[in-house]
Amino acid sequence: MAKAKEQQPNLFGPEPPPWEEDDAAEQWLATVVVVDGPPQPLTYLVPDALREQVTPGVRVRAPLGTRQITGYCVAVETQPAGAKREFRLRPLAAVIDAEPLLNRRLLALTQWMSEYYLCGWADAIEAAVPKGVRVQAGTRAATFLSVPESTRRRWEELKLSPKQRHALQVLADAPYPLTPVELAERAGCSSAPIQTLRKQKLVSEEVRRVYQGAERQLEAETGPRQAGEQLNSAQRAALDTILAGIAAGRATTTLMHGVTGSGKTEVYIRAIEEVIQHGKQAIVLVPEISLTPQTRHRFRSRFDRVAVLHSHLSGPERFWHWQRIASGEVQVVVGARSAVFAPTKRLGLIVLDEEHDSSFKQDTPAPRYHAREVAMWRARDEQAALVLGSATPSLESWQRAASGHYRLVSMPDRVLNLPMPDVGVIDLRDRDEGRSRGAIGRVLQRSMEQALRDEGQVILLLNRRGYSTSIQCTACGETVTCPDCDISLTHHLEERKARCHYCDFERDPPMTCPACGFAGIRYSGLGTQKLELEVRGKFPGHTCLRMDSDTMRKHGSHEEALAKFREGQAQILLGTQMIAKGLDFPNVTLVGVINADTALHFPDFRAAERTFQLVTQVAGRTGRGAKGGRVLVQTFSPDHPAIMAAQRHDYEAFVRYELPQRRQFGYPPFSAMARLIVRGPSETHTSEFAAAIAERLRACETQGVETRVLGPAAAPLPKLQGRYRFHILVTCADRSLLRQIVSSAHELPLPKDVQFAIDIDPLSML
Numbered sequence: 020m021a022k023a024k025e026q027q028p029n030l031f032g033p034e035p036p037p038w039e040e041d042d043a044a045e046q047w048l049a050t051v052v053v054v055d056g057p058p059q060p061l062t063y064l065v066p067d068a069l070r071e072q073v074t075p076g077v078r079v080r081a082p083l084g085t086r087q088i089t090g091y092c093v094a095v096e097t098q099p100a101g102a103k104r105e106f107r108l109r110p111l112a113a114v115i116d117a118e119p120l121l122n123r124r125l126l127a128l129t130q131w132m133s134e135y136y137l138c139g140w141a142d143a144i145e146a147a148v149p150k151g152v153r154v155q156a157g158t159r160a161a162t163f164l165s166v167p168e169s170t171r172r173r174w175e176e177l178k179l180s181p182k183q184r185h186a187l188q189v190l191a192d193a194p195y196p197l198t199p200v201e202l203a204e205r206a207g208c209s210s211a212p213i214q215t216l217r218k219q220k221l222v223s224e225e226v227r228r229v230y231q232g233a234e235r236q237l238e239a240e241t242g243p244r245q246a247g248e249q250l251n252s253a254q255r256a257a258l259d260t261i262l263a264g265i266a267a268g269r270a271t272t273t274l275m276h277g278v279t280g281s282g283k284t285e286v287y288i289r290a291i292e293e294v295i296q297h298g299k300q301a302i303v304l305v306p307e308i309s310l311t312p313q314t315r316h317r318f319r320s321r322f323d324r325v326a327v328l329h330s331h332l333s334g335p336e337r338f339w340h341w342q343r344i345a346s347g348e349v350q351v352v353v354g355a356r357s358a359v360f361a362p363t364k365r366l367g368l369i370v371l372d373e374e375h376d377s378s379f380k381q382d383t384p385a386p387r388y389h390a391r392e393v394a395m396w397r398a399r400d401e402q403a404a405l406v407l408g409s410a411t412p413s414l415e416s417w418q419r420a421a422s423g424h425y426r427l428v429s430m431p432d433r434v435l436n437l438p439m440p441d442v443g444v445i446d447l448r449d450r451d452e453g454r455s456r457g458a459i460g461r462v463l464q465r466s467m468e469q470a471l472r473d474e475g476q477v478i479l480l481l482n483r484r485g486y487s488t489s490i491q492c493t494a495c496g497e498t499v500t501c502p503d504c505d506i507s508l509t510h511h512l513e514e515r516k517a518r519c520h521y522c523d524f525e526r527d528p529p530m531t532c533p534a535c536g537f538a539g540i541r542y543s544g545l546g547t548q549k550l551e552l553e554v555r556g557k558f559p560g561h562t563c564l565r566m567d568s569d570t571m572r573k574h575g576s577h578e579e580a581l582a583k584f585r586e587g588q589a590q591i592l593l594g595t596q597m598i599a600k601g602l603d604f605p606n607v608t609l610v611g612v613i614n615a616d617t618a619l620h621f622p623d624f625r626a627a628e629r630t631f632q633l634v635t636q637v638a639g640r641t642g643r644g645a646k647g648g649r650v651l652v653q654t655f656s657p658d659h660p661a662i663m664a665a666q667r668h669d670y671e672a673f674v675r676y677e678l679p680q681r682r683q684f685g686y687p688p689f690s691a692m693a694r695l696i697v698r699g700p701s702e703t704h705t706s707e708f709a710a711a712i713a714e715r716l717r718a719c720e721t722q723g724v725e726t727r728v729l730g731p732a733a734a735p736l737p738k739l740q741g742r743y744r745f746h747i748l749v750t751c752a753d754r755s756l757l758r759q760i761v762s763s764a765h766e767l768p769l770p771k772d773v774q775f776a777i778d779i780d781p782l783s784m785l
C-alpha cells in the first residue's frame with residue numbers, strides 16, 4: 020500500500036480526516052456500496068490496521084456471504100465500542116486505492132443520482148468515474164534521455180561512428196527528452212548506437228512515470244491564440260445576463276435560445292473567460308458527434324489549458340486528463356455527456372450546447388441519467404452558472420424558462436446579418452413529385468443541379484441507413500425479420516447481407532420467400548445506401564460522400580469525411596442525422612431533406628418535437644457563407660404544424676402548437692414521467708410480471724395528486740435479442756411521489772428469468 024501511495028499523485032489535495040483523535044473506546048464503521056450486489060449500503064468494521072487508509076471514495080475488499088466483494092466506501096463513522104447491533108459486523112479485508120477516486124462533492128452527487136434515478140449508488144459512482152481512472156490505467160516507468168552540458172562542451176572531440184553521432188545530434192536537437200525507442204525512431208537507427216551512447220555516459224538518463232501517449236498528442240494539438248469577434252448587441256445582451264448570474268455568486272441557469280449561426284459559441288467563450296479570470300473552471304458539454312477537430316480547435320485557440328474528453332480516449336489518456344482536471348491545472352473541459360462528472364476544483368460554469376440533444380441522456384447501462392439534470396445539481400452544489408444553449412430548446416427547458424426557473428435570452432438573428440435560409444416544402448403527394456423515379460424528386464433534383472453548377476455544395480439528409488429497409492413476399496405477405504428481435508431486416512447491398520439494426524444479426528438476403536418459397540420477394544424502403552447509388556447515377560460528374568454509422572465505424576472516419584467535404588473534394592454529402600448537427604460549412608448552398616416524415620409517425624409523444632428539431636437543425640447547415648443557402652424538405656405531411664414551423668424558422672409557433680397538447684394529455688413538461696421496461700425470454704412470464712408491476716403501481720396512486728399508470732403494453736420494439744419486452748409508463752404531477760410509486764416495483768419478488776429497468780425522464784419510448 021505504502022508503495023502505491025508514493026507513486027500515485029494526490030488526486031484531490033489533503034482531505035481532513037473525518038475524526039479528530041484516536042479513541043480506543045470507539046469502533047470505526049465503514050459504509051460500503053457494491054456493484055451487482057445488494058441495493059442497500061452495507062456496514063463493515065474498520066480494523067485498526069486499515070483506519071488510516073479507509074476514507075470515503077476509496078474502493079475496498081470485504082466479505083459478503085461466502086465471497087469477497089469489491090465495493091466503494093461512501094462514509095466512515097465512529098460509534099461507542101459497546102453499541103448494540105442486530106447482527107455481528109464483519110471487518111473489511113483490504114483497501115484498494117491510496118487516494119479517493121472521487122472527491123466529496125462528486126460522492127454526494129452520485130448519492131443524489133441513486134435517489135433520483137432509483138439506481139444503485141455504486142452504479143452511479145461507476146458512471147461518474149471512468150474505468151481508466153478506477154484502474155489508474157497506463158502509468159509505467161520510462162527512461163528519458165537528454166544530452167548534458169558536459170557532452171555538448173566536448174562535442175568535437177567525441178570519437179563516434181556516423182550513426183552514433185547522428186543519434187546524438189537528433190537528441191541534442193529535440194525540444195524535450197526522448198525515450199530510447201523514440202530516439203531510435205527519429206534518428207532512423209537501431210537500438211545499438213543508442214546503447215553505446217548510454218554505456219559511454221554521453222547521454223543523461225532520467226526515469227519518470229508516464230501516461231502512455233497522452234502528453235505528446237496534446238502538445239501537438241495546442242495552437243496559437245486567436246482573438247474573438249466583436250460581439251453584436253444580441254450576443255452582448257446574452258453575455259450580460261450570464262455574467263450577472265456569475266457575479267451574483269448564486270447558481271443560476273440561463274436558457275440561450277439562439278438560431279443556428281447566431282453566435283452562441285462565441286458567447287460561451289466570453290463567459291468562460293470571465294470565470295477563468297476568477298480562478299475557476301468551466302465545463303462545456305456538446306453532443307459526441309459535435310466533438311470535431313473544428314470544435315476542439317475553436318476552444319484550444321482561445322484558452323491555454325483545455326482538456327477534450329471524447330469517447331475514443333484510451334484508459335490512460337482519460338486518467339491523465341482526470342488528474343490534470345482534479346489538480347486545477349485545466350481551465351476548460353470540453354466533452355460529451357460524461358464530461359459532466361469532470362472533477363474540477365472550483366467549478367464556475369457549465370455549458371450544455373445543443374441542450375435538446377438526446378445524446379445527453381444515457382440509455383444503458385444504468386443509471387439512465389441526463390447530463391442536464393446532473394449539471395443542474397452540480398451548479399447548485401457549487402454555486403456555479405449553468406448555460407443551456409439551443410436553436411430548438413427542449414420543451415422541458417422552455418417551460419422552466421417560461422415559469423421563471425431559468426432566465427431566457429434570445430438571439431433571433433444570425434451574425435453579420437446573414438439571412439436565415441429559405442425553406443421550401445415539397446409535397447410528395449403531388450403526382451409529379453411522387454412519380455419521379457427514386458428518392459430525389461424533380462424539384463430537388465433541379466435545385467441540386469443548379470447548386471452544383473454554381474459551385475456550391477449539397478447536403479442530403481435521410482434518416483435510415485442500409486439499402487432496402489424492408490424485405491417482403493408479395494405472395495404471402497411474409498416480412499423477413501430478425502429471429503431474435505422481430506424487426507424487419509435491412510438489406511445492405513455493399514456487404515450483400517440482410518442485417519438487423521438492433522442486434523447486428525445478419526443473413527444472406529433471401530431470393531425466395533422463406534415462408535412460402537415464392538420467387539417474387541420484394542426489397543423496398545429507402546436507406547442511405549440506395550440513396551447514394553441514386554445520387555451517383557444522377558450526378559455522375561460529382562463526388563458524393565455518405566455518412567452513417569455503417570461508413571463511420573472506424574475511429575477517425577467521421578473527421579476524415581468532414582475534412583474532405585470542407586476542402587471541397589466532395590460536392591455532395593448525404594447521411595443520417597449525424598450530418599444534421601453543428602457543422603459549419605460556408606459553401607453549402609443547398610440542404611435537401613429526403614423524407615421529413617420518418618420520425619413524425621413514431622409511437623412517441625415527442626415525435627413532432629423530434630421532427631421539428633431535425634428539420635430546423637439540418638436547415639441550419641446552409642446559408643452560412645456569402646453565397647446564401649436554400650433548404651428543400653420533401654414530405655407527405657406538408658400541413659403538419661411541426662413542418663410548417665420549421666419552414667418558417669419559428670420555434671415559438673411550434674411551442675404554441677405543441678405545449679397545449681402536452682398539457683392536455685398530461686405529458687412532460689407538465690408531469691414527471693417514468694418508464695419501466697420488463698423483459699425476458701418467456702413471453703408469458705414477462706407479460707405476467709409486467710401486469711403485476713402495473714397493478715402494484717396503481718395501488719400506490721394517491722388521491723388528490725394526478726397520477727397515471729399506462730400499460731403494460733408490448734413495447735414498440737416488442738422483442739430484442741431474444742427477449743420479449745413490455746413497458747409501463749407512469750406520469751405524475753409530483754416528482755417525489757412519482758419516485759415513491761415507481762420504487763414500489765422493487766418490492767415484488769422478481770421471477771428468475773425476468774428483468775426490469777426503470778427509466779426516469781425517459782427520452783426513448785422504444
Ligand code: ADP
Nearest residue numbers: 248249250251278279280281282283284285434
Ligand atoms: P452558433 O453556435 O450559434 O451556431 P457560432 O458561435 O458557431 O454560432 O457562430 C457562427 C459563426 O459566426 C462562427 O464562424 C463565428 O466565428 C462567427 N461569429 C460569431 N460571433 C460573431 C460576431 N459577433 N461577428 C462576426 N462573426 C461572428
Ligand code: ZN
Nearest residue numbers: 501504519522
Ligand atoms: Zn436482431
